[in-house]
Each structure stands twice: as C-alpha cells, then as structure tokens.
Amino acid sequence: MRNLKVIISYNGAAYHGWQRQHNRITVQETIEEKMGIILNCPVTVNGCSRTDAGVHAKEFCFNAKIDNSISCDGLKKAMNSLLPKDIAVLSCCDADESFHARYDSKGKEYMYLVNNGRDRDVFMADTSFFYPFRLDEERLDNTSKLFIGEHDFAAFCKAEAKEHLKSTVRTITDFRVIREGDYVKFFVRGNGFLHNMVRILVGTLIYVNEGKRNEKDIIRSLEKGEREIAGKTISPSGLYLNKVFY
Amino acid sequence: MRNLKVIISYNGAAYHGWQRQHNRITVQETIEEKMGIILNCPVTVNGCSRTDAGVHAKEFCFNAKIDNSISCDGLKKAMNSLLPKDIAVLSCCDADESFHARYDSKGKEYMYLVNNGRDRDVFMADTSFFYPFRLDEERLDNTSKLFIGEHDFAAFCKAEAKEHLKSTVRTITDFRVIREGDYVKFFVRGNGFLHNMVRILVGTLIYVNEGKRNEKDIIRSLEKGEREIAGKTISPSGLYLNKVFY
16 A cells, blocks of 8 residues: 655635535545546545635645555646646655654644735635725734734634534744735644634734724633634635645 | 726636627626616626637726716726626726727737646636746747737638738737746737737747747748748637726
C-alpha cells in the first residue's frame, strides 16, 4: 500500500464544502470519484480540514492509501484532466505510511478577503466579501493581536458544533490585517480552528470597525466564552484556507 | 426625454454575450429587465459593442433614453441591488440627447489574459485562458507591433461576419504584451474591431510563439486577407473589453 500526500486548490463557490454529504456536491466526493476512475477502484481520501460550503482553498492537503504503481506526476496530470475547472491538483508525492492529513497537521493559515472598494467587483463576487464602508485596517490589525495566544474560543464557535467538542481552547499564533488597494486581507494562523471560528473572528473585527464592539468586548468574549459578545458569522465567500503546516 | 450614459462591468462567464437573443441569457436583456422594473416601463439600451459569449467587460458603456426624474445615483444604487452579482453599475450620468454609446465611440481597448503558470488557477478558470507552455512575452510584444496602423484585417475576422461588412479595414493604435508573474496580458487598442478580431490576433501571436507562424506570415496575412494564414480563434474566457473611448 502507498500513502499519497496530495495538495489541491479549489474555488469552493459551487461546492457544499469539503466533506462528503448525501445529496450535495462536495469537493471530497468529486476528488474520490475522479481518483476512483483513474485507479479503477473505490478511493477514500482524508482531508486536512472540513471547509464550509462556499469556502475556498489555496492549498488543501489530503492523503490517500492506494494500491497502484501509477507515478505521482501521472496521477497529477490524469486528475487535472478529469477534475472540473474549479479544482486543481498542485502536487502529489509518496508520504510515510503513517501520515494523516488531518491528525498530523501542526497548524493552518486562513485568509479572509474583503472588497472594501466603493463598487462591487464582478470578477470576485464568489471569492471575496463586498463591504463598501471604509475599514480602518491599522486599528483592526492592532485589535486582532488580542486574539493571539492560547484562549478559550467558545464565543467564536458555532453553537451546535460546541456540544461535540472536548475543549474549545485553541492557540492563535499570528493575526494580521493589511490593505492592498481596495482589498483588505485578514490573515490568521493557529494550531486548530473551531467550526466557523475564522468567520466569527473576522465578523467581530468588522463589528469593532462599526463601533458595535470594542477591544474590551473582545477581552470579555475570550474570558466569558459567550457567543453573543462576539460579532456575527461573516459570509463564507471571502474565506480561504491558505496553507496547512506539517 | 433624458439620455443616460451608464458604465457597467460584467463577468461574462454566465452570459451569451451582450446582445439580446432568443432563448439565451444575455447581459443586455438582464440590464433592460432590471431597469424596466425600476422605471416601471419597458427600456431599450444601446451598447457600445457586442461582446461574444463568455467575454468580460471591465468598462462597458451603454446609453438609454428614459422619461423619469430618478437621480443618477438613485438609479445606480437601485440597479446594483437588483442586478446579479456578475454585473455591476460603475457610474451613471445624464448625457447629451444625441449621445449614442456605439456610434460615438472613438475607440476601444481590449485586454487578453493568459495564465502562463504551470498550474491551473481555480480562481481564474472563467476569467483567463490557461496556457502552460512558456510564452516569450518580449518577442510577442515586438511581433504585436506589426499589427499597429491602418490595415485590412480580413484575415482576422470570423468568416460569416465578413459578408455583412462594407469594409474590413481598421486601425490599431497600440498593441502591448506584458508579463505579471504567471500571467501574460495582451493589450490592444483600436478605432474598431471585427467579429472575433482580438481573439484571432492573440491566437496568431500564440501560433508565433509555437513556431506555427512567424513575422512574415503576419505581414502576408495583412496583405492577402486570408483567414487561413492567421492563427486560430482563442477562447473567449481570457478576453476583457477594458475601456471605451469617446
């Protein structure tokens, strides 16, 4: 048995997230179907993360155990010729037999992309969030540092998801907010993320920009763990899984 | 009667071009429908150009005669709230009653965008052309200058379209090919363009890159006007109407 480590990129606009579901098209199912055609047998892949419906990935990793001598480059090319145009294989290599894309991940970086111009960008409608009210990226960059460190992020987790978790403590190692022209980018790195966590973190910073929350509320939200103190869950369209670290 | 000059931008991936057609969704029809709802009467608009199916516009101009006192800013906002996310109104103003978006145009600039990286870009699948074989942008930039000037572009026109034309002579005022990282951009300006002209011009330059045509063939194609001497018509997905000049 070989264990392949595959890096892909996908535009999530047309998918109901990564994870296989009944009656919904997902990235995992699309990948497994095409790999199954190439290898002529059923294939199951382990993704590094479960991205939500509409969320994108610049670098998403999965591993797959296969019993086939196809070359990595040959598999990459075959996959790219069969996959729809919104999913691409970037690399494929043989990994140690114990490698698992999810359990071995040491951390991830997400990017949230906001079109902060006056006009909608028709070329980025599904791949950014349009927010025409001026964002103060310097203030938000400073405020974002409050999230860095090991904290209980219970206030930044989808309510239903919390019940199944042993702990809502996670460590954020870096948070940056930068402007590039009309676009504002929120970069956040951490050892793990709760369901909807990045979207609530960014939604809370937008609330700070609007004066609906302030720095004290953020400190309080991390202390109290109450979902109501944090901001709302922002649209998935601006969220990208940027990188997975091993 | 007022005569409005409206600038829009659209991602053409989901549309069968600009011009209204039976049983196909076009940008013109979408615009006329939404304006009709806002103004509560049928509206006909005159576009500056007829873009093909799948072609995009960064700045497309149309004019519309309306009998309504709505403010330009109010109309822009109402349009942007009703229009689908792949069409946006960038500006709207009152123009002279004689203004016609097509007949008054003094020229246009098109941009053709090629992803010349090794990998497909899933975020640009519908808005660029993927061509992974290395383009020599310096040579193509030099070669593109051969098209500048007044020429008979009969060899660079869709065959069926030629029959309806009085003349296939057009003037190209500028042609540039530049690289930005993995992307190569072809910019072409002229006083008017034949059907498929930009796509055949770029397709011919790609043939030059591949050694299937050379500089002498280009000179000959302009002299002889034979479609076969020029290269093939490249995909619409990379083509953008960049600007219209008045």
